[in-house]
């Protein structure tokens with residue numbers, strides 16, 4: 001898959017910009033604050049309907065304007081696809097080949113991308129939320145229905161929380177909690193099953209990659225930590241009972257205490273939690289490994305290379321892992337868009353397209 005042409009209108013610091021990309025490597029060069037990350041964020045938004053940096057779309061609109069519009073032409077499965085995304089303060093429209101999509105799950109995963117930036121270290125270092133987000137995003141790219149499940153689940157949690165806070169009549173509260181718990185089990189169990197399945201797939205892909213990029217003597221292992229089980233039927237069996245036992249505590253705390261929104265993807269280095277025990281360098285290698293595994297899983301499931309977006313990561317990697325990554329992307333079937341502050345002479349050759357980014361303008365240099 002690759003992006004041929006990309007247009008941004010009133011998106012972040014771009015008022016009107018059209019860029020033509022090539023297959024292979026595209027390098028965006030510019031000093032800090034010029035708009036390199038904004039351009040990658042635009043591509044990511046066009047493919048996923050979401051920003052990885054902010055929750056509210058209003059922050060993506062060029063200051064002083066009321067709406068933004070993104071458009072891109074892509075080649076995926078040998079077909080030309082036009083994706084469009086329009087936002088103004090009260091509506092969001094996503095289109096594939098001029099047809100508006102009703103649900104995000106109709107849109108996400110049509111063209112795949114893997115995004116990698118230094119902030120991805122948070123997957124290892126921070127809390128379960130970052131790891132769930134990484135896992136959910138990977139699942140959504142190959143099983144878009146996962147997004148609908150997550151949205152339905154969030155609604156249930158929200159309603160259940162409102163109920164726990166507002167309903168004063170205990171009998172009524174118990175009855176209604178019972179009804180919400182049934183839905184929570186139904187949707188929550190499917191989410192757990194998907195996450196369990198993809199944790200195993202990730203684990204399978206990560207192990208050989210980690211040996212190659214780190215060392216033969218060390219190993220990465222991933223585990224899904226959940227109240228549920230691997231099989232959907234087993235989870236459906238045990239989940240209601242666990243929720244029932246927790247009901248009085250939930251009533252006391254007036255909050256939803258159990259469900260896949262509390263689960264975690266455990267990332268271990270040599271059997272110990274990487275978050276606590278791995279060094280900064282080891283954590284960097286682990287996150288590189290997760291991203292390469294994400295690439296490989298999409299390649300296997302979709303039969304095509306996703307677009308790889310590398311935001312400022314080359315400068316963060318040491319010589320060995322940088323070479324590894326450069327060798328990995330150095331193939332004309334794979335499209336990679338890389339940002340960096342100074343053009344690195346080592347990676348520039350006549351196969352690479354180089355662009356200068358300056359104050360919200362992108363110009364192809366050679």
Ligand SMILES: Nc1ncnc2c1ncn2[C@@H]1O[C@H](COP(=O)(O)OP(=O)(O)O)[C@@H](O)[C@H]1O
Pocket residue numbers: 011012013014030031032033034035036037038039059060061062063357
């Ligand atoms: N909504 C917005 N409207 C206009 N400019 C913005 C908006 N959001 C961020 N910016 C500007 O974008 C610039 C940062 O762009 P970014 O792509 O992160 O830079 P870099 O080239 O370092 O990756 C900053 O100068 C910031 O002021």
Ligand SMILES: [Mg+2]
Pocket residue numbers: 036037038311312
């Ligand atoms: Mg940046």
